[in-house]
Amino acid sequence: MRILLAPDSFKEAASAEAIAQAMARGIKRGNPQAECWLLPLSDGGEGLTQALVHATAGTLHDVETVDAVGRPIIAQFGFLGNKHTSCTAVVELASASGLEQVSPADRDPMAASTFGTGLLIRAAIDAGADRIVLGLGGSATTDGGTGLAHAFGFRFLDAHDSDIPLGGGALVDLARIDDSRVSDSIKNVPIVLACDVTNPLTGPEGAAHVFAPQKGATATQVELLDQGLANLARAIMQYNGRDIEHTPGAGAAGGTGGGMLGLFNATVKPGIELVLNLAHGREACAWADVVITGEGSIDSQTPYGKVPSGIAKLAQSQGKPTIAIGGTVTRDPHTVEALNETGIIATFGIAPGPADLTTLIANTERNVEITCAAIASTLRITAATSPCESA
Structure with missing residues (x-):
């Protein structure tokens, strides 16, 4: 059998x-x-890199980056080993900017940023990647991917042309986006977003209202984060005419889906379908x-x-x-x-049989x-x- x-x-x-x-x-x-x-x-969240590297006999690479609250950490990206995708790198947002990387006491939903994920993607491109698969899931952030974009040179400016701080809380002050420090080659790298949610960027089903409370946001902070993401959508519309506010999947990973669709050469695909395709699921x-x-x-x-x-x-x-x-x-x-x-x-x-959760988790592999x-x-x-x- x-x-x-x-x-x-x-x-x-x-x-x-x-x-x-x-x-x-x-x-x-x-x-x-x-x-x-x-x-x-993996369906695009935790475990995406390991799953695709395992399935294609690829390679893992360690990178010095920062977590969602700016502390130095080591995270990984992978190069796929399939001959047709040898220049494809796979990155999990959760690896650098994940909720599990930050203890509940250290979580800061207003200041948490995807900047570390941007550093991870940049390292992959510097190592030769000409295509990125980015898994959206498990984030500690609600910054609309602006931290990630900042790592590539995008500037997010207030009404006085001053840079706003990292984090979703600062987006209420966003007036315009400047890309004068971003090369066209970076903006044109194809990025496939592996995503298992269809939430829009804003509103009752958007990133802030649905996901930010899990990241420690209060009811007041949820409203401010939602306003900030709406502000980001307006700024992107003014920047390049892309309307990302109500796009399915834009709310993924604290709005990173929307930011990527608005600022980069990005497309969204259901995570499990993407993984099964790259991992040769049909043949298996x-x-x-x-x-x-x-x-x-x-x-x-x-x-x-x-x-x-x-x-x-x-x-x-x-x-x-x-x-x-x-x-x-x-x-x-x-x-x-x-x-x-x-x-x-x-x-x-x-x-x-009956047991406490700690014991069941500890014995998972045995069970x-x-x-x-x-x-x-x-x-x-x-x-x-x-x-x-x-x-």
């Missing part, structure tokens, strides 16, 4: 690669004769008899643009069934029906292994007892 192991990370517990390895150990315990193809995935599904996927929580969001549903749809198109596992698994009938429609025929929770051993044993028994066609 050929089994494709294609999980996302289990957030705050284990990376997609670690989960795939745990799955493989479990499969071998349950069916030593099974063949496994490990394809750790064609090889497999069954797919096992998973993420931290199999819930009402899973059928819509997440890794399990993305790989399941691709497998379903080739007549291959998918099984999903998760740290928690919903049994809501509507969600189960939606999962079935994507091609997920069964879901399994990995928790062995994944045990669950997959049971699945493999069941698949082996099912295959052995299936009736053969008569001659």
Whole structure:
């Protein structure tokens, strides 16, 4: 039996690669004769760089940069190894400007900036990248990508032609954008934004109202950040005529999607579709008899643009069934029906029984292994007892 192991990370517990390895150990315990193809995935957020570098036999590169509040850190970008994409670099915004990089006590939703991500992309271009895949997700910022753009020489000026400070809170004072220090070659580098949300830049469903509270913003700060992003949209319209305020995906990563679409040669693609294409997901599904996927929580969001549903749809198109596992698994009938429609025929929770969250997180890889051993044993028994066609 050929089994494709294609999980996302289990957030705050284990990376997609670690989960795939745990799955493989479990499969071998349950069916030593099974063949496994490990394809750790990402929907564009955390784990994107590792997933694509792993899938294409690419390379990782360390860069000195800063986090969302300006502290020095080491972050990574990757070069893809596929011969057709050897000059494509992949960058996760979360790697430098992510929420998990900053403790709750140090978070500053008004001053947090994507400047560090800009330094990371600039390092990739300096190293020879002629195309960037940027994963939008997990940000600590609501600056509309202005910090990132600042790293390339864009200036954001107030009514007195003075530079405004970094961070989304300063955008209420933005009057105009100056690009006199930005080379045309930088502005023309193709940037593909891997994005799993469709939120607009502003308004009730925009970046500030939906995501900023998760980053520590108060109700008053949310309103100011939303005003700042609207101000950025007006400044971009004045700068080059691009209308990005209501574009789906513009609100991703604290409005970085909108800033990138407004200031750079950027396009948006659903994260899981982009990853599956670059990681040769179709070929992997064609090889497999069954797919096992998973993420931290199999819930009402899973059928819509997440890794399990993305790989399941691709497998379903080739007549291959998918099984999903998760740290928690919903049994809501509507969600189960939606999962079935994507091609997920069964879901399994990995928790062995009642336990506190800290213990469950610490034992994630072990529980994944045990669950997959049971699945493999069941698949082996099912295959052995299936009736053969008569001659």
